[in-house]
Amino acid sequence: MSDVLVRTEGLIKDYGRHRALDGLDLEVSRGEIFGFLGPNGAGKSTTIRILLDQLRPTAGRAEVFGTTPREGGPRQRARIGYLPGELALSGRDTAAALLDHLARLRGGVGATRIPELAERFNLDLDRPIRGLSKGNKQKVGVIQAFMHEPELLILDEPTSGLDPLLQHEFLTMVREARGAGATVFMSSHVLSEVEEIAGRVAIVREGRIVDLDDVATLRHHAGQEVELGFAEPVPAEAFDGLPGVSDVEVDAASVRCLLRGEPDALLKVAARYHVTRWSAQNRELEDLFLDHYRVPVTDADGEVVADAASAHASTTTGTGQDTEGAR
Amino acid sequence: MVSDATTSRSPDVAPAATAAAAGGSDPTPRRAGGITVLRWVLRQHRRALIGWTVAVAVVCGIYVSFWPAMGDAGELDALIEGMPEGLVAAMGYDAIGTPAGYLESTVFGLLGPILLLVFGLTFAAKLVAGEEEDGTLELELSSPVARGSVYLQRYLAVVVALLWLCLVVALVTVGLIAALDMEVGTPEVLATTLGMYLLVLAFASLAFAAGAATGRKAIALAVGAGLAVLSYIANALAPLLDDGQWLEAISPFAWYLASEPLVDGLSVPGALGLVAWALVPAGLAIVRFDRRDLGV
Numbered sequence: 261m262s263d264v265l266v267r268t269e270g271l272i273k274d275y276g277r278h279r280a281l282d283g284l285d286l287e288v289s290r291g292e293i294f295g296f297l298g299p300n301g302a303g304k305s306t307t308i309r310i311l312l313d314q315l316r317p318t319a320g321r322a323e324v325f326g327t328t329p330r331e332g333g334p335r336q337r338a339r340i341g342y343l344p345g346e347l348a349l350s351g352r353d354t355a356a357a358l359l360d361h362l363a364r365l366r367g368g369v370g371a372t373r374i375p376e377l378a379e380r381f382n383l384d385l386d387r388p389i390r391g392l393s394k395g396n397k398q399k400v401g402v403i404q405a406f407m408h409e410p411e412l413l414i415l416d417e418p419t420s421g422l423d424p425l426l427q428h429e430f431l432t433m434v435r436e437a438r439g440a441g442a443t444v445f446m447s448s449h450v451l452s453e454v455e456e457i458a459g460r461v462a463i464v465r466e467g468r469i470v471d472l473d474d475v476a477t478l479r480h481h482a483g484q485e486v487e488l489g490f491a492e493p494v495p496a497e498a499f500d501g502l503p504g505v506s507d508v509e510v511d512a513a514s515v516r517c518l519l520r521g522e523p524d525a526l527l528k529v530a531a532r533y534h535v536t537r538w539s540a541q542n543r544e545l546e547d548l549f550l551d552h553y554r555v556p557v558t559d560a561d562g563e564v565v566a567d568a569a570s571a572h573a574s575t576t577t578g579t580g581q582d583t584e585g586a587r
Numbered sequence: 588m589v590s591d592a593t594t595s596r597s598p599d600v601a602p603a604a605t606a607a608a609a610g611g612s613d614p615t616p617r618r619a620g621g622i623t624v625l626r627w628v629l630r631q632h633r634r635a636l637i638g639w640t641v642a643v644a645v646v647c648g649i650y651v652s653f654w655p656a657m658g659d660a661g662e663l664d665a666l667i668e669g670m671p672e673g674l675v676a677a678m679g680y681d682a683i684g685t686p687a688g689y690l691e692s693t694v695f696g697l698l699g700p701i702l703l704l705v706f707g708l709t710f711a712a713k714l715v716a717g718e719e720e721d722g723t724l725e726l727e728l729s730s731p732v733a734r735g736s737v738y739l740q741r742y743l744a745v746v747v748a749l750l751w752l753c754l755v756v757a758l759v760t761v762g763l764i765a766a767l768d769m770e771v772g773t774p775e776v777l778a779t780t781l782g783m784y785l786l787v788l789a790f791a792s793l794a795f796a797a798g799a800a801t802g803r804k805a806i807a808l809a810v811g812a813g814l815a816v817l818s819y820i821a822n823a824l825a826p827l828l829d830d831g832q833w834l835e836a837i838s839p840f841a842w843y844l845a846s847e848p849l850v851d852g853l854s855v856p857g858a859l860g861l862v863a864w865a866l867v868p869a870g871l872a873i874v875r876f877d878r879r880d881l882g883v
Contacts, residue, residue: 312729314881338731348722351631364623365730404726 295454345416370408489537716798
């Protein structure tokens with residue numbers, strides 16, 4: 261019990277007639293880095309803002325450190341570091357003044373770490389907040405979330421606005437925090453960043469968890485895109501029904517398929533013919549992600565499709581079952 | 588850094604979890620700093636406050652300084668002669684030829700309330716509703732400070748800022764009254780300033796409460812400004828009607844001015860009415876603010 265830091269059970273949140281969360285269940289254990297994935301509008305920020313007691317659930321239950329956010333109140337929030345998804349900062353005060361103020365709101369905890377973190381992220385503390393770029397504001401957000409070394413980090417789209425170098429620095433910081441005993445719950449609509457550090461990943465869609473697994477399993481499910489070239493045309497039937505092989509396309513002398521698990525059977529069949537060329541590419545988790553969001557949008561790169569998915573989310577009817585079938 | 592973090596956290600990780608779960612006290616020092624929010628808000632608005640201080644002082648100073656040229660010289664009495672009786676009554680110019688009447692018609696009855704209302708309403712509407720709408724309140728509300736405390740401290744910022752500006756009005760007026768040798772007593776000026784303060788605070792509180800209850804700055808401004816204008820009109824119309832008493836009874840402007848506070852001091856029931864007008868909505872809205880969803 262005490263090892264589950266975040267738990268939601270049948271969490272429902274309605275905004276008027278729109279249902280943002282539709283029975284969301286999840287558990288985040290102490291010490292893990294938990295990725296919370298889904299396109300914009302899937303309910304990630306709504307879930308997170310319930311955990312921070314900014315929104316109150318319509319039904320169901322959310323618990324952080326074993327108590328509801330409402331009951332937990334300030335004492336609970338003292339143990340959380342939070343980075344909002346849409347961070348809004350303004351004012352003529354300097355970044356240093358704002359961060360100092362935020363530390364004071366925590367009784368001064370974390371104030372001493374501000375200069376060190378600012379240096380790490382190359383943030384000029386003496387500049388006024390309102391003159392900062394989006395990326396620099398995001399740095400302020402990251403610093404205030406980490407400075408008091410909270411037990412639980414709740415990060416909503418943390419790397420948005422950070423350049424690749426800083427994203428790397430950020431991920432290093434997340435690992436360090438975990439190493440120091442912290443638990444991390446971070447949302448994203450980009451899988452690659454979560455894939456790198458998360459232990460488990462939940463995929464949320466239309467306010468429900470549609471998949472929950474450790475990254476390795478998701479990686480396994482994602483499989484490999486295999487392409488084989490032959491010296492002469494091969495019979496399509498030969499590649500039918502091989503274990504772990506699906507989506508086979510045979511085009512005269514070349515075969516493309518999706519491989520999940522061991523390649524043994526596929527290689528043994530291929531070896532009967534003269535293989536001139538082969539490639540096996542790890543599918544990005546993005547592709548798996550798209551399996552969950554498969555929508556009537558053709559042929560676009562990952563990001564466009566993900567956006568399209570949220571725009572068209574209401575037109576799709578599939579659930580987690582789709583993917584179960586695909587496996 | 589890693590080892591640092593470990594040593595500072597490890598002693599209280601497990602106990603803190605159980606203590607919080609059991610509703611016990613948290614062992615780590617988390618005094619979420621008393622009036623930190625109030626100080627931050629005033630600090631953030633210090634430039635605006637300085638600007639308004641200057642504006643209020645200058646406008647009051649100019650109007651009080653006109654007295655020797657206008658009132659003493661009989662200019663105003665001549666002007667009133669030429670005005671329709673109704674207009675004179677509506678504007679409260681009946682006694683404009685006396686120092687007290689002049690001050691009541693200008694500084695305390697019109698310019699003071701207008702300037703202070705413009706400041707007070709916009710300030711009050713911004714502090715919760717405005718900052719919630721633009722998202723800048725989010726970090727404060729996710730900090731270990733209770734929502735109710737955020738509300739109270741921000742409300743206190745309105746209370747303090749208006750009190751300061753009213754003090755400026757009182758100081759400038761009392762100083763110039765002495766310098767110009769006008770026959771108005773300092774206790775009456777202070778009482779009238781208190782009345783003006785309570786009047787402006789009443790409408791600012793209403794705007795603050797409406798904004799905190801709804802999260803909408805536009806609603807805050809509309810409610811505060813709308814009722815202020817209606818109240819002013821009711822007070823102005825009352826003397827024109829044969830049975831205008833009820834208009835005075837419901838107008839906070841009348842609670843403040845009808846007793847001619849610069850001559851007779853502030854009416855106690857009027858002052859209490861203004862206090863109630865300020866505190867009741869502010870008290871009701873804190874309950875709503877504590878319960879509702881934020882920033883949606």
